[in-house]
Amino acid sequence: MIxxxxxDQAALYALGLLDADExxxxxxxxxxxxxxxxxxxxxRDAAGDVALTAPSLLPPASLxxxxxxxxxxxxxxxxxxxxxxxxxxxxxxxxxxxxxVFCGLLALDRVRLERQLTQIRAVDPLMQTxxxxxxxxxxxxxxxxxxxxxxxxRQSGVIRISNxxxxxxxxxxxxxxxxxxxxxxxxxxxxRVDKNGVAQIRFKPVEKAEHVKAxxxxxxxxxxxxxxxxxxxxxxxx
Amino acid sequence: MAETxxxxxxxxxxxxxxIGRRDQSAFSALYDRLSGPLYxxxxxxxGDPAEAQDALQDVFLQIWSRAATYDxxxxxxxxxxxxxxxxxxxxxxxxxxxxxxxxxxxxxxxxTGAADASTVESAADTVEKNDEAVRVRDVLNNLPSEQRxxxxxxxxEHLSHHEIAARLGQPLGTVKARIRRGLLKLxxxxxxx
Numbered sequence: 001m002i003x004x005x006x007x008d009q010a011a012l013y014a015l016g017l018l019d020a021d022e023x024x025x026x027x028x029x030x031x032x033x034x035x036x037x038x039x040x041x042x043x044r045d046a047a048g049d050v051a052l053t054a055p056s057l058l059p060p061a062s063l064x065x066x067x068x069x070x071x072x073x074x075x076x077x078x079x080x081x082x083x084x085x086x087x088x089x090x091x092x093x094x095x096x097x098x099x100x101v102f103c104g105l106l107a108l109d110r111v112r113l114e115r116q117l118t119q120i121r122a123v124d125p126l127m128q129t130x131x132x133x134x135x136x137x138x139x140x141x142x143x144x145x146x147x148x149x150x151x152x153x154r155q156s157g158v159i160r161i162s163n164x165x166x167x168x169x170x171x172x173x174x175x176x177x178x179x180x181x182x183x184x185x186x187x188x189x190x191x192r193v194d195k196n197g198v199a200q201i202r203f204k205p206v207e208k209a210e211h212v213k214a215x216x217x218x219x220x221x222x223x224x225x226x227x228x229x230x231x232x233x234x235x236x237x238x
Numbered sequence: 239m240a241e242t243x244x245x246x247x248x249x250x251x252x253x254x255x256x257i258g259r260r261d262q263s264a265f266s267a268l269y270d271r272l273s274g275p276l277y278x279x280x281x282x283x284x285g286d287p288a289e290a291q292d293a294l295q296d297v298f299l300q301i302w303s304r305a306a307t308y309d310x311x312x313x314x315x316x317x318x319x320x321x322x323x324x325x326x327x328x329x330x331x332x333x334x335x336x337x338x339x340x341x342x343x344x345x346x347x348x349x350t351g352a353a354d355a356s357t358v359e360s361a362a363d364t365v366e367k368n369d370e371a372v373r374v375r376d377v378l379n380n381l382p383s384e385q386r387x388x389x390x391x392x393x394x395e396h397l398s399h400h401e402i403a404a405r406l407g408q409p410l411g412t413v414k415a416r417i418r419r420g421l422l423k424l425x426x427x428x429x430x431x
Contacts, residue, residue: 007422136255
């Protein structure tokens with residue numbers, strides 16, 4: 001239960017109106033109160049939407065060029081810095097090796113899925129398949145990943161997940177299809193990983209999804225929910 | 239919420255994740271999606287095209303460098319970028335010490351904003367975005383006027399609750415309650431859109 005005073009503070013916090021001391025005190029309260037955190041997130045999003053009431057303008061096109069130029073320059077500056085620092089000369093090689101291993105693992109995943117699909121294609125040669133690579137979003141471990149092979153004609157697919165630890169008790173991972181024709185993501189069911197954080201599951205969305213732009217996995221209440229509520233852990237398009 | 243459907247939020251999160259991995263094409267796509275509303279906000283608060291463009295540049299460079307720290311549990315991508323924009327704009331207002339000159343337009347003045355070096359969006363380009371904006375504006379306009387006024391003063395002028403109380407000649411507790419009630423109603427009504 002959130003008190004009226006907490007709601008007052010939450011509204012002021014969402015609008016950035018608390019002073020430094022009040023801010024620190026409220027943040028410590030937030031850390032201990034999940035319900036209050038949810039309220040703050042919703043109030044912050046509502047406050048964010050107030051920006052849409054400003055008269056509609058577009059910046060000049062030259063601004064985008066200026067900004068893209070800045071980030072391209074920054075990218076160029078970072079690369080030589082890494083190569084010039086002799087004591088850290090191993091870093092690019094370590095990154096390259098890690099990328100090579102990562103790519104190898106992804107390639108293995110893909111080969112495995114393609115082998116499965118070859119078998120399925122033998123049964124239905126007209127079938128078309130699209131692959132989606134799902135990358136981790138903030139709350140998920142950085143090495144978590146998933147690949148989806150989606151068959152729109154059959155409205156079914158296969159997902160392979162790795163490095164995603166089992167959720168805490170009372171929670172489940174749920175797969176969603178983000179379809180251009182639907183306002184909300186379509187549930188494709190609960191997915192359960194084994195003790196090694198791996199799952200390979202066939203799925204079928206609960207509604208027809210003919211224009212799937214992306215797939216995502218969120219953390220939800222045990223047994224799944226009809227409409228996404230929890231944070232996104234993995235998301236990706238083709 | 240109104241600005242973005244859940245599906246759009248997922249795509250925004252994916253773009254931010256890609257930007258965190260230094261993907262310039264994702265950055266370019268996010269700029270195309272958000273630069274209009276964020277620039278409009280900066281213009282409304284600063285009232286000066288050159289300053290609004292500088293603020294927007296700061297914001298997008300910040301998005302580029304801080305994308306990996308974005309936390310979806312704290313806000314949507316859109317709200318996160320709005321917060322970054324307000325923060326940059328407020329820094330500029332403080333620096334030039336002319337907050338009192340900020341003009342808060344009424345919520346009915348859409349598309350009648352300052353004519354300047356900026357481009358007023360063409361109707362064809364912005365049907366979808368304006369549609370969302372119209373719905374948010376309707377919701378905001380349907381709040382009791384005293385609640386709407388308190389939220390607008392806090393949001394666009396960044397007046398503290400103490401300053402709003404002084405400006406309106408109302409007790410602090412009344413102002414806090416107006417902000418709370420208004421924002422809670424806004425949240426509920428935007429959820430139902």
